[in-house]
Amino acid sequence: MLPFLSRIDIFPVKSLDGVAVSQATVLGSGALRGDRTYALFDAQNRFINAKRTAAIHRLRSAFSDDGEFITLAVDSDSSTVTFSLHQQRPDLETWLANYFQQPVTLQENHDLGFPDDTYAAGPTVISTATLQTVADWYSLTLDETRRRFRTNLEIDGVPAFWEDQLFSTDETPVCFTIGDVVLQGINPCQRCIVPTRDALTGSATKSFQKTFAQQRTATLPSWAPPQWFDHFYKLAVNTNIANQCGQSLRVGDSVSLL
Template sequence: MPASRMSPNMATISNISVYPIKGLRPEEPDAVEVAESGSLRYDRKYALFSEDDEYVNGRRNPEIQRVRSSFDLEEGAVTLWTDADDDRARFVLDDETERVEAWFSDFFDEPVRLEKANTNYTDNAGALSRKMITTTGPSIVSKATLETVASWFPDLIDGPEEMRRRARPNIVVDGVEPFWEDRLYADEDHLVTFEIGDVSMQGLRPLPRCSVPAQNPDSGELLKTFVKEFTRKRKETFPPWGDPTLLGAHDELDAGDYYLAVVTRIPTSEWGKRISVGDSVAIEGEKSLITAL
């Protein structure tokens, strides 16, 4: 990796988020174990599906943003309520699947089922379609990136915390510049190795986005100007140390410049280790994608 793209030695983890049920609100532990799938334990372990086998999530069902949730990660339980009704219902996910399904079916006024994944239901899975490689690793973004994107919409987005809730990353890195995460990927034939604490990881590609970051994370209301304005500003402010052609190298989804956060992979040698808030982050360099895997 060229020296100009190496990371300053001051990056640390400021936030960890896991989303036990895809599409719902996260839990934010101080530390989390790497599961035996290369994902963060608990992350996107369950998902909701419609009668026609499509995800019930923010992309297809913006009203899911009105659902409020709290998870007991150790017990595998969720408490559900809505923005309009504070009457709370608690369910143990593996033992009370039918009751969970009934709650969501009532909320959406259509049949909804809950399924548990063998690995996880992360949006990152299948993101390397050109190489037919899937990854369940966490998504990563810098705190400064969230601050910058929020500043593009000063009258419409209430600061970096709301932007984080819109972007739904697993890991936020502090102490680095805006779009620092663009250092974590190379071309389609290479990956970037880096360490979080004592966990070795691999940065694979920028993450193309859907409509969810344009939605209000409390109401689901769509910010209609978001994608167009984000794309324009992303192109205008691409870091001078970066290589904008690398976005195009991964652009099989025709996302243009509509990328936010980076897709990662955690090798099998690291499964069972822990990632914690406060861990340092250090970039090592590029490796051939095929030989590194």
């Protein structure tokens, strides 16, 4: 089996649920259209996200095909509310403020979104085999592991940790193609507290980070540049996409190293 793009996930609102799509368009910034376009902020203009607010895990969200409407529920409750992200933004912010028990504003950025790594603002990349391997470490399902690590592009037809060859020993970008799009692998993604929690409830998994570091150390492939692993709580690859605004990534696209 040759490497191919098996899955694309975008996250319209930072820290809320993702959406699996069949294709995604590259923006001028290198980000994917619709990914982390919106983010929640508190009264001090700080992110309300899963790093700082575990309660956000309990929110379920779904989005209309045109991206205009968001439907929310708490703990998969049958009671849902739907808002227009533009026409009903004050009502949406009030609902969120009541849930979080603090003022909430929804901000948007259609050019870059709100990535964690603004230096490498392209889509994050991981292999299906990597996610399955990590799932097995904790007896998690593949879907739960996807939800915890929240990557954009999933590559199949490759072994676990294949993506660890997409960054170099000297910080020179590693170029690879997905379909007609050239991506630059920049660095391994440093993980935060988010993957340590159940993605649907926010409850912590005991010794998650310790187990992860032990297993990652034991399974680090020979092709992984060791200079990047000053610690082993890293997974997936941050990328850039330069000068390819309007190009599309599609599920099924072939993947090749350049």
